[in-house]
Amino acid sequence: MTIDPDGTKPIYIQIAEWLETEILAGHIQADEKVYSQYQLADMFNINPATAAKGLKLLAEQNILYKKRGLGMFVSGQAYDIIRQRRKNETLLDLARSLLTEATRLGLHEQELIDLIKSLYRQQQNEQKGGEPHDRRGGHGGE
Amino acid sequence: MTVVEATGVSKQYGPLTAIDQLSLHIDEHKLIGLVGRNGAGKSTLLKLIAGFIKPSAGTIKVFGATPFNNLMVSAQTILIYDRLPFVPSLTIEECLEIMGQFYANWDHELARKLCHYFELNFKADPARLSKGQQNTFYTILGIATRSPLTLLDEPTLGMDKAVRTDIYRLILKDYLHHPRTLIISSHLIGEMADLLEEIILIDRGKLLVHQPVDELSQAVIRLQGSQAILDPLLNRFEVFEQHELGKGTVSLVIKNELSQSMINHLKSKQVKISPLALDEVCVYLTKNSRGGIDDVFKDNWPVQ
Numbered sequence: 165m166t167i168d169p170d171g172t173k174p175i176y177i178q179i180a181e182w183l184e185t186e187i188l189a190g191h192i193q194a195d196e197k198v199y200s201q202y203q204l205a206d207m208f209n210i211n212p213a214t215a216a217k218g219l220k221l222l223a224e225q226n227i228l229y230k231k232r233g234l235g236m237f238v239s240g241q242a243y244d245i246i247r248q249r250r251k252n253e254t255l256l257d258l259a260r261s262l263l264t265e266a267t268r269l270g271l272h273e274q275e276l277i278d279l280i281k282s283l284y285r286q287q288q289n290e291q292k293g294g295e296p297h298d299r300r301g302g303h304g305g306e
Numbered sequence: 307m308t309v310v311e312a313t314g315v316s317k318q319y320g321p322l323t324a325i326d327q328l329s330l331h332i333d334e335h336k337l338i339g340l341v342g343r344n345g346a347g348k349s350t351l352l353k354l355i356a357g358f359i360k361p362s363a364g365t366i367k368v369f370g371a372t373p374f375n376n377l378m379v380s381a382q383t384i385l386i387y388d389r390l391p392f393v394p395s396l397t398i399e400e401c402l403e404i405m406g407q408f409y410a411n412w413d414h415e416l417a418r419k420l421c422h423y424f425e426l427n428f429k430a431d432p433a434r435l436s437k438g439q440q441n442t443f444y445t446i447l448g449i450a451t452r453s454p455l456t457l458l459d460e461p462t463l464g465m466d467k468a469v470r471t472d473i474y475r476l477i478l479k480d481y482l483h484h485p486r487t488l489i490i491s492s493h494l495i496g497e498m499a500d501l502l503e504e505i506i507l508i509d510r511g512k513l514l515v516h517q518p519v520d521e522l523s524q525a526v527i528r529l530q531g532s533q534a535i536l537d538p539l540l541n542r543f544e545v546f547e548q549h550e551l552g553k554g555t556v557s558l559v560i561k562n563e564l565s566q567s568m569i570n571h572l573k574s575k576q577v578k579i580s581p582l583a584l585d586e587v588c589v590y591l592t593k594n595s596r597g598g599i600d601d602v603f604k605d606n607w608p609v610q
Contacts, residue, residue: 174520174523174524175500175520176520202482205478205482206478206479206482208500209474209475209478209500209501210478210500210501211337211478211500211501211502211503211519212482213336213503213518214500214503214519214520217520
């Protein structure tokens with residue numbers, strides 16, 4: 165729960181988002197163990213209780229699950245849950261901000277669409293030959 | 307497990323009330339920041355917990371016992387402050403040896419490595435070090451002691467920025483490997499915020515808040531928007547600061563008691579809601595009632 169997208173987000177949310185991005189990128193796969201609260205505390209130089217709060221947030225959304233005495237693991241649906249939620253919330257918020265600024269500048273609908281199209285093509289070209297954009301194929305057990 | 311339990315504790319120094327009916331409960335294995343303005347009673351509180359002094363009223367229990375004159379409590383507690391009573395003439399190396407004789411968990415190897423890292427000369431007299439180096443040395447002692455209750459009173463006083471960054475990291479690293487209860491008082495709480503789990507904020511000897519860091523960070527917020535929208539808030543919430551920003555626009559700093567629907571309403575009216583840094587939150591919560599420094603000069607010193 166952030167007060168303002170422009171402001172600084174609480175650290176535990178930043179930790180949760182960082183882990184989500186790692187999962188989206190395929191760096192941590194389904195049924196793989198995630199970093200412990202102590203590893204996260206050491207990596208990000210934060211209190212381990214804060215890191216634990218970030219892990220708990222993901223567990224509540226069924227992105228992570230707990231194995232008693234072994235730690236937290238990435239759930240089978242993690243990728244889909246994160247993608248769906250980010251699309252419905254984060255992306256939509258970003259699109260709204262984009263639209264607000266475009267309106268402020270008096271941009272026409274077509275100008276805005278052209279801008280996004282050209283940026284999209286640019287990024288596609290840059291990624292050609294690199295890693296595939298969607299790494300879902302790498303997820304096992306589905 | 308409870309480590310510290312204070313109930314209605316007061317400490318009187320002649321006419322001065324340093325601690326005023328303070329009650330506090332501290333659980334084990336927490337890394338806690340102790341914050342307050344100059345003279346708020348931080349050092350007195352730490353001395354009461356360490357058993358260096360006796361409360362004038364109320365009771366204080368540390369590991370279930372009264373800390374004053376108590377060997378069981380002293381063996382498990384260390385209070386580090388900037389005037390540690392070492393015998394003059396002792397070198398840094400000799401001080402390290404002595405610590406090992408008093409404290410069961412003392413890690414001599416760690417203490418030596420840290421002194422080496424911070425370029426402290428083993429043959430030097432700690433009293434002749436610079437303020438920053440002296441406090442670096444004392445903090446090393448405090449950490450290497452590994453006391454179940456470790457109290458650091460203003461450990462970073464006089465340290466340069468690079469050393470402070472190292473000291474914060476060193477405290478966190480050692481805490482991760484050896485969890486224990488650590489209370490650190492500081493005026494640079496903004497620098498330490500990420501390290502801490504809880505904050506104890508005291509003001510004029512009284513406990514103001516004892517809260518997890520992320521809750522306290524949201525306790526005060528800044529609103530910027532049109533005067534017409536924000537004016538109705540003025541008598542509904544505690545206002546710490548208000549000023550005008552250009553035509554019809556105001557900036558308010560208020561206690562964050564806004565409901566979610568209120569936040570949504572303000573956002574829909576283009577009000578910018580932003581959080582404050584933790585040290586700013588603490589400053590507003592302990593602001594004195596006599597206005598700002600400008601009010602002192604208001605009548606007598608108009609600038610021409």
